[in-house]
Amino acid sequence: MTTPEQRVEELGFTLPSPAKPAGSYLPVVRTGDLLYTSGQVPMIEGKLHQTGKLGVDLGVDEGKAQARICVLNALAALKAELGELSRVRRIVKVVVFVASAPDFTEQPQVANGASDLLAEVFGDQGRHARSAVGVAALPLDAPVEVELIAEVG
Known part of the structure; x- marks a missing residue:
């Protein structure tokens, strides 16, 4: 059976x-069977x-690529906490923040970069609930930021 790491x-x-x-935060917090x-x-x-x-500096395809990089970093954080990604039972929720021009409305398409990669890595267990939120700015002038909630076993 292929592991999530091999699938990546x-x-x-x-x-x-x-x-x-x-800053002053933890990369991952566990409560019960959930990792945030x-x-x-x-x-x-x-x-x-x-x-x-x-909508100003980047197009949708560039945003999707940035969302994938964010997911890879989130998976690295999960792996550091769990030891191996095969302990992930399900990706429960994904929140994608998109630094957007005021008239940019394609945040869901940008967020698909994150969602599609999770589904490719975990199969049906990677399908999740999601929010795609347009914001005025993100830390360090990042175009995209992604948070995950994962159920683990």
Whole structure:
């Protein structure tokens, strides 16, 4: 059986080392069988991959790519907490924040970058409830930030 980590690699991605918190918070908090990740921005090797706002500096496809990077960082945080991603029973909820121009309304399409990757990695257990929220700005001028809630066993 293919592990989630192997699936990430088959999809052409690399699971990064977990990002260190940039403030006074924990990367993951567990309560019962649920793990909540802190918001993950599209960092690669300690640097923001892209900056700016959707509808001004980036298009939908670029936003989707940034959302995928955020998910990979969230999965790295989950793996650091669990030891292996096969302990994830289900991705329960995903919240995607999209730094947007005032007239940009395609936040759900940007969020599909995150949702589609989770479904590809975990199959039906990766399908989840979701919110896609447009915001004026995100930390470090990140274009996208993603939080996950995962049920674990």
